[in-house]
Amino acid sequence: MKRWLQTLGLFAMLLVLAACAEDTQNAQSEPVEEEEKAEETEEQKDSSQESREEEAQTKEEEESTESDKESEEPQQKESLEPMYELTNVWSLKPVGDAEEKAVLLTIDDAPDNYGLEMAKTLKELNAPAIFFVNGHFINSDEEKAALKEIYDMGFEIGNHTYTHAKLDTISQEQQKSEILELNQVIEEVVGEKPKFFRAPHGVNTDYSKSLAAEENMLLMNWSYGYDWNAEYQSEEAIADIMVNTNLLGNGSNLLMHDREWTAKALDDIVKGLRDKGYTLIDPDTIKTPASE
Structure with a gap:
């Protein structure tokens, strides 16, 4: 009987240790996941910023091209009524x-x-x-x-x-x-x-x-x-x-x-x-x- 109780106690101790180890592992894994998410968000921000900059540059180039075309076109003076x-x-x-x-x-x-x-x-x-x-x-x-x-x-x-x-x-x-x-x-x-x-x-x-x-x-x-x-x-x-x-x-x-x-x-x-x-x-x- 005494041996059985010792065995039961040892088994319980092992369960407690296993539970602590799992909590520790979970506690360690959560910051990693959060860090990965944070890194992913930063990458998305950088990508979005680059995209906006590219769009702005493209728009500026298009406007510049249109402006150049307009400057190359002859400017017709307004015709007025004969006086x-x-x-x-x-x-x-x-x-x-x-x-x-x-x-x-x-x-x-x-x-x-x-x-x-x-x-x-x-x-x-x-x-x-x-x-x-x-x-x-x-x-x-x-x-x-x-x-x-x-x-x-x-x-x-x-x-x-x-x-x-x-x-x-x-x-x-x-x-x-x-x-x-x-x-x-x-x-x-x-x-x-x-x-x-x-x-x-x-x-x-x-x-x-x-x-x-x-x-x-x-x-x-x-x-x-x-x-x-x-x-x-x-x-x-x-x-x-x-x-x-x-x-x-x-x-x-x-x-x-x-x-x-x-x-x-x-x-x-x-x-x-x-x-x-x-x-x-x-x-x-x-x-x-x-x-x-």
């Missing part, structure tokens, strides 16, 4: 209730050395103008970029022939080349063909007139200009004559050129005209064959 029309003496008269005391600014032989500078001056003054360009000034990528910048600032680009040839001294085929080749280059650079044509020296032929009409360009000369004369080749002289000439009047079509002295005087010219009560005509409001 002025050209007279047979090259001045402009109002249509309907448009301001009568107004003048048009034009810059020829651009963009040579000062055309872009002149455009920036006019832009700061909120002064619209037409830049009549020559093809031999937009042969290089740099020159084309300057023309595009002038256009993007909101200025109208006009055709002044490719090489500034005097049209009545060359053949019809050469006249065609002078006008149409420049139209093509301008369209390639700025995205639209010119609406205005001005012949070098103001000399047109019957053929150049008909060709301009076929191209839906308004044939334009000028009311007055002085900056090619030696006596006006200074900032002070050209600023004074452009504002104080007795030829200035309602609808005057002012001719200037891409020249150093004119570029320096441009601020004074614009302010002088405005001080006399003249507004500046937006070329987009001039009636052209394209707007009819």
